[in-house]
Amino acid sequence: MNFQKEKELVRRCYAAADSADPSDIGTILAEFVSPDWQWRGFHPFNELTGPQDVADQFWAPLRHSLTRMQRRMDVFMAGLNETDGFESTWVVSMGHLMGLFDTPWLGIAPTGKMAFLRYCEFNRVADGKIVETAMYFDIPHLMMQAGLNPFPPQTAAHLVQPGPMTHDGLLFEAQPVEEGDKTLASINAMIGDLGTWQLGLPLEEELARTWNDDMIWWGPAGIGATYTIERYAKQHSGPFRAAFTDRSKTNHLCRMAEGHYGGFFGWPNFTARHTGGFMGMPASDTPGEMRVIDIYRRDGEKLAENWIFIDLLHFWKTQGVDILDRMQRVPRT
Structure with a gap:
């Protein structure tokens, strides 16, 4: 399998939803995801169901906060899931959601400056729809960009993280x-x-x-x-x-x-x-x-x-x- 149809579906979903008005995201997502879409996100979002719920709870508030948002992908790939005996197909993207932090999000005060939300998303695709998603994102890093220090000094260093050193992580084409x-x-x-x-x-x-x-x-x-x-x-x-x-x-x-x-x-x-x-x-x-x-x-x-x-x-x-x-x-x- 080369997963090109599944990759194209996810890329079209990103292009449509990322450019939509925040009030229209639920309608846009409904074109690409199943009605009972299972979405898992980090606290405080946890588990949501269906395109409108995900749009209302997560995407619309985030897009209102990070205005002029860009999706800056560093890794994009697809494959069969080993944990279910290689039955299901998943498309994965990783990078940053970048925008101007103009209004509060989750009680975090805005800066009016560029802000980066690290993210990684696993999407299960079946019958031409995204049916399950795990969307993980680094909220404490956004806090730090807003001048907050949610934790004691860390043992290692933290930056706006670059993508792969080899700059070859966007696997839009089929791989061996x-x-x-x-x-x-x-x-x-x-x-x-x-x-x-x-x-x-x-x-x-x-x-x-x-x-x-x-x-x-x-x-x-x-x-x-x-x-x-x-x-x-x-x-x-x-x-x-x-x-x-x-x-x-x-x-x-x-x-x-x-x-x-x-x-x-x-x-x-x-x-x-x-x-x-x-x-x-x-x-x-x-x-x-x-x-x-x-x-x-x-x-x-x-x-x-x-x-x-x-x-x-x-x-x-x-x-x-x-x-x-x-x-x-x-x-x-």
Whole structure:
């Protein structure tokens, strides 16, 4: 399969909805999605159903806030879903939604300046319609652009994240099947090593089995990005593993690859109990849910870049901390 029809459907949907007046987005979406479209988004949106509900709750308010919005894609791909036996077809895009932050959104005060909302979207296509979507976006990064600091200082760096170093992530044309198979195998090898953090090797040796030494891990705001295996181990993976226990098994709803790119998402991916220290927060006896999207670029036999979207607002809400409510009561710096 080359997935060209599915890719074209999603691209036409983007072109029509992104250029529509906010009041018309629901009608536009109805041309491309099923009436019972299942949409999953980060907190506070969570699960929505049908084009009008998604338009009213998410797209119209966002478009009113980020005026003159542009979709700036860095990765676009499609593939069959390994988790259902390669039965369903998914089209994935990743990048930024950029606009002028002119009116409040989610209680975040506008700046009147350019703002970037990191996003990644998985769309399941069946019978010529988008029937299911996971739309993940980095709200804390938007907060930071508005002068708010929702979390204590992060262990790594966070920027407006670039796309792939190779500038070849927009797979509008069909890709060799064997390259996607190699990428999916590399992702699965990494997941197999990850397991429940009990492979038994020193962390850097474990990572070196499936990652190139000059890997880049583009983490979400609050954690940040880090470069090379050594710094990734010190600045995220090591501290993260040390701060959690009772990690559940991985539960992906979709895992796919095309060409040198691939990724997955879960709802949630896994649960774990926070023993204290992660992002400067106290411990909790309540298991927290990690809703995650990971997008990968493979170079050779190993993974080279990884873009991560974690619903930290939802995770911390399960731990009794409402970041959105707290930030609305903090003056902007």
